[in-house]
Amino acid sequence: MNKTILHNKKEYISLPELYEKYSADIYKYSLSILKNREEAEDAVQEVFVRYAKSENSFKKNCSYKTWLLIIARNYCFNRIGNKNYLSEHLYSNDFSKSYSPDYDIQISLKDALLELPEEYNELIYLKEYEGFSYKEIAEVTELSLENVKVKLFRARQQLRKILKGDN
Amino acid sequence: MKHYEQEISQFVDSELPAIVQKELFAHLTECEECRNALSDFMEMKRELETYYENIEIDLSGGINLPVEVKVGKRRNIYKPLFYLSAAASIILGLLFLIKLSNVNKLESQYSSIKEKYSWLAIMYKGVQSDNLKIQSPENNSSISRKTKIQNADNKIPVNKNNKENPSKNKTVFLAVNKIIKHNSNPAIKNKLLKSVGRLQEIKVVQVTKNDFLTPQIIGN
Numbered sequence: 001m002n003k004t005i006l007h008n009k010k011e012y013i014s015l016p017e018l019y020e021k022y023s024a025d026i027y028k029y030s031l032s033i034l035k036n037r038e039e040a041e042d043a044v045q046e047v048f049v050r051y052a053k054s055e056n057s058f059k060k061n062c063s064y065k066t067w068l069l070i071i072a073r074n075y076c077f078n079r080i081g082n083k084n085y086l087s088e089h090l091y092s093n094d095f096s097k098s099y100s101p102d103y104d105i106q107i108s109l110k111d112a113l114l115e116l117p118e119e120y121n122e123l124i125y126l127k128e129y130e131g132f133s134y135k136e137i138a139e140v141t142e143l144s145l146e147n148v149k150v151k152l153f154r155a156r157q158q159l160r161k162i163l164k165g166d167n
Numbered sequence: 168m169k170h171y172e173q174e175i176s177q178f179v180d181s182e183l184p185a186i187v188q189k190e191l192f193a194h195l196t197e198c199e200e201c202r203n204a205l206s207d208f209m210e211m212k213r214e215l216e217t218y219y220e221n222i223e224i225d226l227s228g229g230i231n232l233p234v235e236v237k238v239g240k241r242r243n244i245y246k247p248l249f250y251l252s253a254a255a256s257i258i259l260g261l262l263f264l265i266k267l268s269n270v271n272k273l274e275s276q277y278s279s280i281k282e283k284y285s286w287l288a289i290m291y292k293g294v295q296s297d298n299l300k301i302q303s304p305e306n307n308s309s310i311s312r313k314t315k316i317q318n319a320d321n322k323i324p325v326n327k328n329n330k331e332n333p334s335k336n337k338t339v340f341l342a343v344n345k346i347i348k349h350n351s352n353p354a355i356k357n358k359l360l361k362s363v364g365r366l367q368e369i370k371v372v373q374v375t376k377n378d379f380l381t382p383q384i385i386g387n
Contacts, residue, residue: 024224109218129219153176160207
């Protein structure tokens with residue numbers, strides 16, 4: 001499990017250093033929500049530009065990574081909320097199902113994740129890959145602790161059903 | 168039978184309280200469905216970790232920051248500006264206090280000069296008193312500034328209080344003018360000149376024969 005490395009909140013980290021350390025994670029996180037590589041790359045660009053512009057307003061009451069994830073989350077969900085987003089990506093390969101209609105062939109994990117709503121994908125990424133605690137997930141997603149527990153359980157439940165072909 | 172699938176999800180995340188874990192383990196011994204759920208959640212966890220680790224990333228292009236965005240530590244300019252304005256306020260305050268003390272100094276100089284002048288003015292009055300005519304009940308003539316003081320014998324008495332000789336009084340009078348002339352502060356000079364002007368208008372109110380030697384002069 002990839003444990004999150006939280007920098008000392010009082011330690012200043014320059015933008016290039018932040019990019020080097022967290023760009024990959026921001027990319028993967030954005031990909032889990034946007035489900036499109038090009039969009040995820042754009043998201044990384046946008047996240048660091050927004051961070052650079054709002055650097056002075058970063059009050060260091062959370063870690064740098066958490067702050068970047070929050071910026072990424074806001075950007076990604078706004079992007080999805082854009083009414084043109086679906087029509088732009090309707091025929092993209094990332095959205096096409098890669099399994100055959102033969103239901104005996106097991107669906108891949110990647111395809112299963114594509115089936116999940118973005119909100120569930122996000123929670124699974126933050127927990128399974130970033131290793132965030134429920135409290136940290138609540139900080140990024142602005143959900144309550146109880147809500148995180150319940151939604152994460154539902155995400156796992158739905159993923160399990162998709163993988164088993166029961167969806 | 169109640170199932171513990173949500174508790175299993177928390178257990179897999181290491182977020183299940185110890186006291187609930189005991190209940191869960193007890194339930195797992197009896198419920199195959201929950202055992203399958205635990206097994207599936209653990210398997211998914213492993214696969215998801217591998218999946219995310221193996222995602223290919225190509226961010227070699229880096230990021231293109233807009234020109235107006237500065238890279239690196241931004242200096243907070245407000246703090247130095249605050250200290251600068253505070254220092255400027257302190258300096259201005261000190262300058263004001265210094266100026267105030269200078270004004271007080273000038274005021275004290277003026278007061279000391281005025282006091283000195285007052286003494287000189289008293290002596291000057293003494294000089295002028297020699298030229299005043301005392302109006303006796305028998306004599307209704309008007310008082311003129313340069314009238315001589317005459318006693319009943321029409322002799323000019325000696326002013327016993329004025330022990331200074333006229334030439335010395337004249338010297339004092341000239342000294343007063345010299346002070347006025349050489350004082351560099353125009354405000355003080357004007358004040359002294361006004362005082363001199365007022366003192367020159369000396370009016371005699373009432374005198375008697377007994378006051379002849381020491382004429383009572385009430386000046387303005």
